[in-house]
Amino acid sequence: MSTTTSTRNRQETASTWRSPGKWLPVAIFVVLGIVAIAMVYPFLWLVISSFKTSADIVTPPVQFFPRRWTFEGYRYVWEQTSLPRAYLNSVVLSAAIVISVLFTSSLGGFVFARLDFPGRDAIFYFILATTMVPFITLFIPLYLVMQHIGLVNTYWGVWLPAAVSSFGIFLCRQFIYGVPQDLYDAGKMDGCGDWANYVRITLPLIKPVLAAQAIFSFLSSFNLYLWPLVILHDQQLYTLPLILAQISQTQGINYEAMMTGSVLTSIPSLVVFIIFQRNFVRGIALTGLKA
Amino acid sequence: MSNQFAASRSAVRGKDLPGRRWRKASPLALGVALILVLFYSIIFVIPFGVSIWLSFQNWDFIDNPVYVGLANYGQALADPSFLHALRVTVEFSVAEIFLAVVLALLVALPLSRLKGAPQQVLLLAYYLPVIMPVIVSILLWEWLLYLPSGGVLNALLQNLGLPTQPFLNSPTEALWCIIVMVVWSYLGNSIVLSLAGINDVPESLLEAARLDGAGFVQQCRFIILPLLQPVLVYIVVTSVIGTVQMFEQFFLMSGPGNSTRNLAVYTYQLGFQSLNLGYGAAVSLIMFLMLLIATVFQVRRFQQSLTY
Numbered sequence: 231m232s233t234t235t236s237t238r239n240r241q242e243t244a245s246t247w248r249s250p251g252k253w254l255p256v257a258i259f260v261v262l263g264i265v266a267i268a269m270v271y272p273f274l275w276l277v278i279s280s281f282k283t284s285a286d287i288v289t290p291p292v293q294f295f296p297r298r299w300t301f302e303g304y305r306y307v308w309e310q311t312s313l314p315r316a317y318l319n320s321v322v323l324s325a326a327i328v329i330s331v332l333f334t335s336s337l338g339g340f341v342f343a344r345l346d347f348p349g350r351d352a353i354f355y356f357i358l359a360t361t362m363v364p365f366i367t368l369f370i371p372l373y374l375v376m377q378h379i380g381l382v383n384t385y386w387g388v389w390l391p392a393a394v395s396s397f398g399i400f401l402c403r404q405f406i407y408g409v410p411q412d413l414y415d416a417g418k419m420d421g422c423g424d425w426a427n428y429v430r431i432t433l434p435l436i437k438p439v440l441a442a443q444a445i446f447s448f449l450s451s452f453n454l455y456l457w458p459l460v461i462l463h464d465q466q467l468y469t470l471p472l473i474l475a476q477i478s479q480t481q482g483i484n485y486e487a488m489m490t491g492s493v494l495t496s497i498p499s500l501v502v503f504i505i506f507q508r509n510f511v512r513g514i515a516l517t518g519l520k521a
Numbered sequence: 522m523s524n525q526f527a528a529s530r531s532a533v534r535g536k537d538l539p540g541r542r543w544r545k546a547s548p549l550a551l552g553v554a555l556i557l558v559l560f561y562s563i564i565f566v567i568p569f570g571v572s573i574w575l576s577f578q579n580w581d582f583i584d585n586p587v588y589v590g591l592a593n594y595g596q597a598l599a600d601p602s603f604l605h606a607l608r609v610t611v612e613f614s615v616a617e618i619f620l621a622v623v624l625a626l627l628v629a630l631p632l633s634r635l636k637g638a639p640q641q642v643l644l645l646a647y648y649l650p651v652i653m654p655v656i657v658s659i660l661l662w663e664w665l666l667y668l669p670s671g672g673v674l675n676a677l678l679q680n681l682g683l684p685t686q687p688f689l690n691s692p693t694e695a696l697w698c699i700i701v702m703v704v705w706s707y708l709g710n711s712i713v714l715s716l717a718g719i720n721d722v723p724e725s726l727l728e729a730a731r732l733d734g735a736g737f738v739q740q741c742r743f744i745i746l747p748l749l750q751p752v753l754v755y756i757v758v759t760s761v762i763g764t765v766q767m768f769e770q771f772f773l774m775s776g777p778g779n780s781t782r783n784l785a786v787y788t789y790q791l792g793f794q795s796l797n798l799g800y801g802a803a804v805s806l807i808m809f810l811m812l813l814i815a816t817v818f819q820v821r822r823f824q825q826s827l828t829y
Binding site for chain 1: 565
């Protein structure tokens, strides 16, 4: 009997694939929802753990909810570690990188797409080609160059290599090609120079691509690890990832501090994510993204 | 100035003499070009040149560099540490990309059948790990999930009656631990890209297939997947570039000994820990060449597949 029901079920399934019934999306949603919960679960565990004591975190049997709720970890990282300072460092650096990337990408994209000058295409394809060289190949000599121009152990040294995005210039150029030439010709008629054409016509029209780029450039600059690690020597200048890694490597692992530090570090990215979630999905489809 | 754009268009067609191009070029364009040339000289051309020069030298940061010809490259080919790091890098890339693409398709194909809010909610959940700072993902997996005693995964295994694992403490499991973490981190990205590709498949094609009696699996197999090829190639190419360069995941989550040391970490150690700058430069250049060949090869194959 069980075999007959299962065959009937299978037939029903087959027919609903052809003309989706009402319950099929529900079934898909349930299965994919379980996958989604599995993917978010580690993060929930992290957040809950930040309210546990160190002993509570690692003492078997492992349990989801704290045996005793505590804010000790938060108090500790705020008062006893350089995390607050690192927070400021990271936010300021990321903001500086985002601003310069947006400006140079849009202006560079405009210049390469709409203006003419000797060597334009050569320079553009060269910039595109630089994206093929991994940072690992460049960072040792780049350190030597920075040493030469006196930017080692400064924010400028962290900022400079990230200040212009080759991919960003490429992306904006592609977008600006899509802006009708008539708009620019009309601008000319009204007496717009190149700069006015950039500010008044180009910038408002490429807002979506700039929004997407702002998000991704914020996330990636917030994540920078290797380059700041190499070029910053002074603890005071360390960014969040460096401080957090340091907290995890000090003697006598402090689980509380690690978990609370992690939660605090995630907040800016989460805020950006929540504010721009609509642009996110569109942005990834737009840019491809390499986080 | 007023016929700037007309001039630029004719210049593109190559009718203008170079001298006229200089005179016609706007100050803004020349200024931006100059700044970009300066910028890329400092952060790219000079370092890249120095890297190539260094790879022919022996230098420890202190004494004067000594020219050694191709010795550094020869050394790499016979260096077990280099070959091991190379193997770790390749194994990691292949496994990570294979898992990511397969899992992303398994999720994105059914996900494309949902519309509106349910799809959005799921997408946001899948995307959460991508936006989490990398350092947070590392600490989360290393100290909460993979912890051999008191970790979540071993507690789970115990509840299921399975043997507990040493995870990062085992030279054979450590690399897989990093692979799983990285797949988890970036899966959302591949899902969103695949979904965008699937949504681009014309509904009329699927409708026609349905009229011919094709089920969902057949529609996927014969229509969606072939049309998805450009997206998949894009995912693979960007993933190769991303995974080969991955640093902090390997640097901070390292397994015992050198079991998870990849080329990126090896280069860092040669440059900033053992101060063997010439050899470090040679290793990093070999890595660049391999990446270049892999990318060109993939793009070529992709273009060939598009021509029929």
